[in-house]
Amino acid sequence: MEKEQLKQQLKEQIIQFLNLTSVKPADIKDDEPLFGEGLGLDSIDSIELIVLLSREYGITIQDPKEGRKILVDINTMADYIILHQTK
Amino acid sequence: MYIHHHTCISPQQTFRNADVEALQENTDNKLKAKEPVYDGIPPGILRRMGKAVRMGIGAAIPIIKQQSTDGIIIGTANGGMEDCIKFLNQIIAYDEGMLTPGNFVQSTPNAIAAQMGLLDKNRGYNITHVHRGLAFENALLDAMLMIRENPGNHYLLGAVDEISDYNYNIDLLDGCYKNEKISNKALYTTSSEGTIAGEGAVMFLVNNDAENALAKINAIQTLHTTDETEVRHALRQFMQQHFAPGQKADMLLTGENGDNRLLKYYTAAESLFDDHTTVARFKHMCGEYPTASSVALWLACYPQPLPPHMIKKQGSAAAVRNIIIYNSYRGLQHSFIHIVITHKK
Amino acid sequence: MSRIFVTGMGMISAIGDAVQKNREALIRKQSGISTLTLFNTKYTGLRPCGEIKKGTQELKDMLHAHEKGTTRSSALALHAFKEAADDAGLSAQQLSSPHTALIGGSTVGGMCLTDELYHDANRSENGSEYLSSYDCASVNLYLQKRYRMGGIINTINTACSSSSNAIMYGARLLKNGLAKCVIAGGTDSLAKFTINGFNALHILSPEKCAPFDRDRKGLNLGEAAAFLVLEKEEDIAGKKTYAELTGYGNSNDAFHPSSLSDEGDGPFLCMQKALEKAGLSAPAISFINAHGTATENNDAVESRAMLRLFGTPPPFASTKANTGHTLGAAGAVEAVFSVLSLYYQEIYPGLHFSNAIAATGLKPETHYRQMSLQHVMSNSFGFGGNCTSLIFSKV
Numbered sequence: 001m002e003k004e005q006l007k008q009q010l011k012e013q014i015i016q017f018l019n020l021t022s023v024k025p026a027d028i029k030d031d032e033p034l035f036g037e038g039l040g041l042d043s044i045d046s047i048e049l050i051v052l053l054s055r056e057y058g059i060t061i062q063d064p065k066e067g068r069k070i071l072v073d074i075n076t077m078a079d080y081i082i083l084h085q086t087k
Numbered sequence: 088m089y090i091h092h093h094t095c096i097s098p099q100q101t102f103r104n105a106d107v108e109a110l111q112e113n114t115d116n117k118l119k120a121k122e123p124v125y126d127g128i129p130p131g132i133l134r135r136m137g138k139a140v141r142m143g144i145g146a147a148i149p150i151i152k153q154q155s156t157d158g159i160i161i162g163t164a165n166g167g168m169e170d171c172i173k174f175l176n177q178i179i180a181y182d183e184g185m186l187t188p189g190n191f192v193q194s195t196p197n198a199i200a201a202q203m204g205l206l207d208k209n210r211g212y213n214i215t216h217v218h219r220g221l222a223f224e225n226a227l228l229d230a231m232l233m234i235r236e237n238p239g240n241h242y243l244l245g246a247v248d249e250i251s252d253y254n255y256n257i258d259l260l261d262g263c264y265k266n267e268k269i270s271n272k273a274l275y276t277t278s279s280e281g282t283i284a285g286e287g288a289v290m291f292l293v294n295n296d297a298e299n300a301l302a303k304i305n306a307i308q309t310l311h312t313t314d315e316t317e318v319r320h321a322l323r324q325f326m327q328q329h330f331a332p333g334q335k336a337d338m339l340l341t342g343e344n345g346d347n348r349l350l351k352y353y354t355a356a357e358s359l360f361d362d363h364t365t366v367a368r369f370k371h372m373c374g375e376y377p378t379a380s381s382v383a384l385w386l387a388c389y390p391q392p393l394p395p396h397m398i399k400k401q402g403s404a405a406a407v408r409n410i411i412i413y414n415s416y417r418g419l420q421h422s423f424i425h426i427v428i429t430h431k432k
Numbered sequence: 433m434s435r436i437f438v439t440g441m442g443m444i445s446a447i448g449d450a451v452q453k454n455r456e457a458l459i460r461k462q463s464g465i466s467t468l469t470l471f472n473t474k475y476t477g478l479r480p481c482g483e484i485k486k487g488t489q490e491l492k493d494m495l496h497a498h499e500k501g502t503t504r505s506s507a508l509a510l511h512a513f514k515e516a517a518d519d520a521g522l523s524a525q526q527l528s529s530p531h532t533a534l535i536g537g538s539t540v541g542g543m544c545l546t547d548e549l550y551h552d553a554n555r556s557e558n559g560s561e562y563l564s565s566y567d568c569a570s571v572n573l574y575l576q577k578r579y580r581m582g583g584i585i586n587t588i589n590t591a592c593s594s595s596s597n598a599i600m601y602g603a604r605l606l607k608n609g610l611a612k613c614v615i616a617g618g619t620d621s622l623a624k625f626t627i628n629g630f631n632a633l634h635i636l637s638p639e640k641c642a643p644f645d646r647d648r649k650g651l652n653l654g655e656a657a658a659f660l661v662l663e664k665e666e667d668i669a670g671k672k673t674y675a676e677l678t679g680y681g682n683s684n685d686a687f688h689p690s691s692l693s694d695e696g697d698g699p700f701l702c703m704q705k706a707l708e709k710a711g712l713s714a715p716a717i718s719f720i721n722a723h724g725t726a727t728e729n730n731d732a733v734e735s736r737a738m739l740r741l742f743g744t745p746p747p748f749a750s751t752k753a754n755t756g757h758t759l760g761a762a763g764a765v766e767a768v769f770s771v772l773s774l775y776y777q778e779i780y781p782g783l784h785f786s787n788a789i790a791a792t793g794l795k796p797e798t799h800y801r802q803m804s805l806q807h808v809m810s811n812s813f814g815f816g817g818n819c820t821s822l823i824f825s826k827v
Contacts, residue, residue, distance in 0.1 A: 166589075178546065195591050
């Protein structure tokens, strides 16, 4: 899958997974921080996103702290998925 | 303890521009709440909320906005049942694999009071009473004690419970609901076992200030028994203890719910009242659920006379000032609340 | 207002099925954390727990608790309730009196039957015997029925501070004259539901937990039931009393659904309110039974809150490494431990501690010792920011 296509799919998955009903994929910028500022996600969301990576891309992250290095913004997530996905 | 502000999200038109004159009809034995647009809840927070939490917060916001409170006291039998079952389904569906924790965190009954505290930055007293059919009554008693102990304080007191497909199914298997579909308009004319399900969120602002209050909660008592003569005896004693000599109840508001097995308790209670007292009912409006008595209290504080569809027997009392609410949950948990209306009706 | 005394106690936990057995285990520094053997979950062997090694059927047989729909949570509660009521010498007549109240906290209730709940929620006929046993209230309704209790019966759920709030509420009922005797406490049993829930939050330790240790890896879940009998000074002439309940405080952290604020506002405020209620200044506290779950968040925040309030905190320790975190029962379990500390003038050490948390430098007590104690504080903090502290004092 092309990176652009992956990023679009990822945005849709995040919105659905975190029930961000008031957000559209176009509202999420590729380099906008997911946590704190930007989307304003918190620690529970970061765990939910780790589960998303596992269920959708077969990526296992054991340590949530490790996860925060990957879950920076859409770009870093997409890059990580391209390198590590198993499905 | 005095009630100063009250809000209610229920299957009827009770939230914003409340009008209970016209009865909303329902024919599938599940009276679901008419949820408003929750414009007061930030979307980032709303997205995580299951129905119970959402209704509770939605009902609380108009009160919290008006008055900062010294604590939050909530009664709910089950809290976020929907989230609880969603998490349970995850456990089964993913065979205890990687699960998302959001549902788990929202599934604990204290999530409603906790979320209110979070939203209101309220670091005061915060508690959730979950004693099934007396969860609201215990919360009410707690609020009365808090006000007795801290006379100048204000508290947010409320009750929330939701229908989920799962708890409906469990209670149906347990014989709580009717097997045949009925209209809520015909609830009291059926003679079968079981009732219809309901849900809602009711919130009150309470304090010790008589001025401009809607109503005074004079007394409350709870009872566990299956014996209707014991209920009758306890209600008689309750009134002897809390009514002034010669004083009579102008209205008895009961939780009659169309379940023929529970009628004996309501008949026993009604037998204590004479022609003076109007007998009214409310479960055709909100359905049966563990904290439904909170809706009765909201209705008791309703600023207009109660509509004809609620009246079982019209009494001769010229004005409604002293109200007794009697509710029974499954014929085991019973409560009496004595309310004195302090505003004009 | 009346003074409130503890006149009876009962407890069953992973380190013993009676109060005295629990005390002996604490003195011996015994941990009840082990591999799960009594129910099936994928986490058997991966997440050690404070499991009570008595099967539910064995418990029911022991207690003659064969009523339909009796859950493990109810059986554990009955076990502790009986011991507490006997210890306080309460007769059947006293138990059924309208002046005797029962206030219990629980978070799991009958949901210990996680699989049964799932099946009952999804089947259209032939429900199990547990249809009305899944909620938190089922435990106290069971006790009410069994002992025909006539006073105020209530169930409280404030997550992991549930039974501390039950004790606080019980004391307030006594002070307001709504009961003459209160049996207050809590119960929770291990469940697939909670194991998966806490595991999903990544706060279950793969090894035995190490409260307040720099390298702590999370909590161990446990199961327990504990009850205390509370009575007013004027009603207990000549009766044995263990301790006085002098202070209690409840506050909300108002920060996050499942973790505490960095500065620990909720923990700080509930400790402060408890001191106020007891009319004590911070240095009067001789010992703190800390919440100390051994999660990264709790122990760091609780340490900071203690530093804020006490400057130099008094000796403290957590008993979570002995019993596991027993959730809705934890407040009552640790109230009993606090009362035992006062009664026997001794402190029970924390286990598995090696290095202090760098940012706070606080070290829990690690050796059993006898010590002169006047006032012991017991902390409980729950999800949703529900924080409660109790203070017991020597009689």
